Amino acid sequence: MTVRRLGLAAAVAALLVFALFPVYWMVSTAFDPKALTRGSDLLPSGFTLEHFQLVFERGNFGTYLLNSAIVGGATILAAGLLSLFAAVAVARFKFRFRTSVLIMILVVQMVPLEALVIPLFIQMRDYEMLNSLLGLSVVYIALSLPFAIWTLRGFVATVPKEVEEAAYIDGASWPRMFWSVLLPLVAPGLVATSIFAFITAWNEFVFAYTFMKGSDKYTAAVGIYQFFGENSTAWGPVMASSTLVTVPVMIFFVVVHRRLGSGLAAGAVKG
DSSP: OHHHHHHHHHHHHHHHHHHHHHHHHHHHHHTOTTGGGOTTOSSOSOOOSHHHHHHHHTSOHHHHHHHHHHHHHHHHHHHHHHHHHHHHHHHHOOOTTHHHHHHHHHHHHHSOGGGGHHHHHHHHHHTTOTTOHHHHHHHHHHHHHHHHHHHHHHHHHHSOHHHHHHHHHTTOOHHHHIIIIIHHHHHHHHHHHHHHHHHHHHHOOHHHHHHOOSGGGOOHHHHGGGGBOSSOBOHHHHHHHHHHHHHHHHHHHHHHHHHHHHHHHHHTSOO
């Protein structure tokens, strides 16, 4: 039994090292004054904030982080609201082609993102929404909706109809019932889908790089790319900017990770 526990502990430790070592390498290189010539040294040569200063002063990374925050916030709000109403519709109301709608949602989710770049680019061009944070937000909302609708549908389906009927008997209208009864019960699912929508908008690169013409409209994920040269790479600024991009996602996940776990478990009870 002891040998089995030791083997399990060793496997868990190896898994943690495998998962956390890239994060350690990124952060330590971001603070290493000799990041360009670090090579395979496990320990950094010292400590400096020079790379972070360069990222903000010359790389205009503050603007890129702000753009990502705007796009991510818009994606969370719009995708959460639209997916919740759509989930209520497909879970509660019976209408023609409801099953077909659900199948189409799954099909859209299975399409590779790379296959959508050209069609969405042409569509945004026709609507004159290229090089616009609003246009990019619309694209990210569309990409987030299939997963959000399908997930929230499970949450809405787990809420007994008797709860809603009791609210109606007490004299509540549908908006009142939705706000005071249904929304609190599906809130964990809404948090879970919002996290995935935020991560999609925050980390996405291809659409942000393709749709944006001016560098002042780049998101943080695209902003990292400027430190990659044709013949060399500024590893210090690359790791510093990567750290800045990673920290908000980690903080956001730590704050809501309990609701994420309970939300995903609850949404899987009934489909």
